[in-house]
Amino acid sequence: MSIFENVRLALTSLQANKMRALLTMLGIIIGISAVIAIITVGDSLSGSLAKEMSGFGARNVTLSVVQKDDPFASGSFSFEDSEEMDKALESFEYKEPSASDLISDAMLQEYQKKFASQLQALAVNESFGTINAVSGRHKASGQLMGVSPGQLTLDKMTLLAGRFVTDADSVNHRAVAVVSDRFVTQYFGNKATPESALGKSFKTDASGIPLRLYIVGVYEYKPPAGQTVTRNLDTNIYIPVGSAFQLLQRDGGYQTVTLQSREDVNNQIFMDRTREFFNSFYSHNPNFTVSVSSLDDIVKSMNKMTQSVKLGISAIAAISLLVGGIGVMNIMMVSVTERTREIGVRMALGAKGRVILFQFIVEAIIICLIGGLIGVILGVGLGSAGAMMMHYPVKPSLAAALVAVLFSMAIGVFFGYYPAKRAARLDPIDALRYE
Numbered sequence: 001m002s003i004f005e006n007v008r009l010a011l012t013s014l015q016a017n018k019m020r021a022l023l024t025m026l027g028i029i030i031g032i033s034a035v036i037a038i039i040t041v042g043d044s045l046s047g048s049l050a051k052e053m054s055g056f057g058a059r060n061v062t063l064s065v066v067q068k069d070d071p072f073a074s075g076s077f078s079f080e081d082s083e084e085m086d087k088a089l090e091s092f093e094y095k096e097p098s099a100s101d102l103i104s105d106a107m108l109q110e111y112q113k114k115f116a117s118q119l120q121a122l123a124v125n126e127s128f129g130t131i132n133a134v135s136g137r138h139k140a141s142g143q144l145m146g147v148s149p150g151q152l153t154l155d156k157m158t159l160l161a162g163r164f165v166t167d168a169d170s171v172n173h174r175a176v177a178v179v180s181d182r183f184v185t186q187y188f189g190n191k192a193t194p195e196s197a198l199g200k201s202f203k204t205d206a207s208g209i210p211l212r213l214y215i216v217g218v219y220e221y222k223p224p225a226g227q228t229v230t231r232n233l234d235t236n237i238y239i240p241v242g243s244a245f246q247l248l249q250r251d252g253g254y255q256t257v258t259l260q261s262r263e264d265v266n267n268q269i270f271m272d273r274t275r276e277f278f279n280s281f282y283s284h285n286p287n288f289t290v291s292v293s294s295l296d297d298i299v300k301s302m303n304k305m306t307q308s309v310k311l312g313i314s315a316i317a318a319i320s321l322l323v324g325g326i327g328v329m330n331i332m333m334v335s336v337t338e339r340t341r342e343i344g345v346r347m348a349l350g351a352k353g354r355v356i357l358f359q360f361i362v363e364a365i366i367i368c369l370i371g372g373l374i375g376v377i378l379g380v381g382l383g384s385a386g387a388m389m390m391h392y393p394v395k396p397s398l399a400a401a402l403v404a405v406l407f408s409m410a411i412g413v414f415f416g417y418y419p420a421k422r423a424a425r426l427d428p429i430d431a432l433r434y435e
Helices: 003-016 018-056 082-091 105-114 167-171 181-188 241-247 267-282 295-317 319-338 340-348 353-389 398-424 428-433
Strands: 060-067 119-135 138-147 159-162 176-180 201-206 209-219 235-240 256-261 288-294
Touching: 003 018, 003 353, 018 295, 018 319, 018 353, 018 398, 060 267, 105 119, 105 267, 119 181, 119 201, 119 241, 138 181, 138 201, 138 241, 167 241, 176 181, 181 209, 181 235, 235 241, 256 267, 267 288, 319 340, 319 353, 319 398, 340 353, 353 398
Parallel strands: 138 235, 176 209
Antiparallel strands: 060 256, 060 288, 119 138, 119 256, 159 209, 176 235, 201 209
């Protein structure tokens, strides 16, 4: 008997007992759909995370001055080491870095010379709080940021008019600013344009110190994905970091510096060499050192965590597949009992045991295959709906769907073998006598 004939017989048997077949498939359908839905949502979350992080620059490397005994900065503890982490946090005492502990301009200049062939951009930025500027009935506010020229590359800003801050602005302590197009609209009114705002000034104060800043550039504000743009939205106001320290009477030095490696540079090697370079300046510092991290590391860690959660929940959902497989075995045992006379007739007409075995295995496979396909369709639908509700891009996994279908067929073979073997071993005479 050909495989097509066995498939036809299996479908005929299922059609004769539709409700029983559907209830048998139910465990397979629930298990497969749950696993596919979880994988779809997990992959959509990972894809969304990777896309958002790449927008910030996955090759960006952050240098931070941290305490040597900071348990979080050291990275010596994992989530499983909760007791050790608690003990370390209890004994940890925060210290404010002094000017001599911070990353200096001299360090950065030496670094830029040594790593010129590997470095795409270097930026320092210091936040000086929120400032307000009032012009008649118009009011604008924003975050005052002292930055270096590399911030333009790292933030991927688009200049609509003018220029960005330069090293000369910083060295000469020029009171210039680069503002957003929204700031221009808020401060000068709807009739102002980025070009007409160039050269104009605005008064404000930061930490009680009055400032008059002259606009030399206007950039296009691009809200992060999912953020609602409001009328009085604060945007960044960039001024030269050297001018910020001078105008606001602050000591120089940076607690955080952002770097970006070139596309053809191995980012991990770049990070290791950068860490080695800056640690040489802190080898004799008893309290502080420099930590090096990247968004790429954060993305990998979060993806690893997502994968672990996804596998854990999928394993729980897969228990229903085991229940479904037991249901298939049970119903095949019932089917063998019901069709004992049929099996006896076929054997009496010359059908061998392996033919009977193959017939019932194919029937079990067909049950699980149909259940698996329904589960895949239902799982993709539920996963896609869940991803859309959470505003993630839908990324159904074709590989997971294929594995699910093959796995459901494997369940049919595994749980269908014993009933099929039992049918194949029936004695033809006893089978014909069965009532």
